[in-house]
Amino acid sequence: MLAALIADDLDAALQLGLLDAQPCPGCDGGCNARLIEARDARLVALAARERHRARDARLQRRKAERQAARAPAATIASAAPALPSAAADALARALAKARERTSR
Known part of the structure; x- marks a missing residue:
């Protein structure tokens, strides 16, 4: 999973279980920090996407x-x-006169 993160291949890291990743007891602090940081960033992004939706x-x-x-108001008016x-x-004559005056 870390190799996918280093290669900036988030799709592969997600398929390998990035969202459920826990710190590895055999890895150094930098490795675990990178893993947890990437996991938390994806979780925040997914939460933001869900809020947007x-x-x-x-x-x-x-x-x-x-x-x-x-809609009911429109149907009443049309009825x-x-x-x-x-x-x-x-009304048609009045409208025609008004148009004639404005066109001059």
């Missing part, structure tokens, strides 16, 4: 809840009766 899931859930809360034809004509 949980945050993303929470934000997606909140977004879905907000959209669901807005409102249309304007009578005389009112719709008057």
Whole structure:
């Protein structure tokens, strides 16, 4: 495992059990320190990744809840009766006049 760490091959070190590694009684202090440091750094990174994923899931859930809360209001508004034809004509004329004034 230490050879993989020295070669900067974290994938191999992880496959060899880096996350569960314990200090080796037969190794010197520098070897054990490097092993424990690498293990702890990976555990911190994995915890950070898990927090990030949980945050993303929470934000997606909140977004879905907000959209669901807005959906009934949108369906009620779209179910409102249309304007009578005389009112719709008057509105169309007013909008045309307003566009004409702004285009000048």
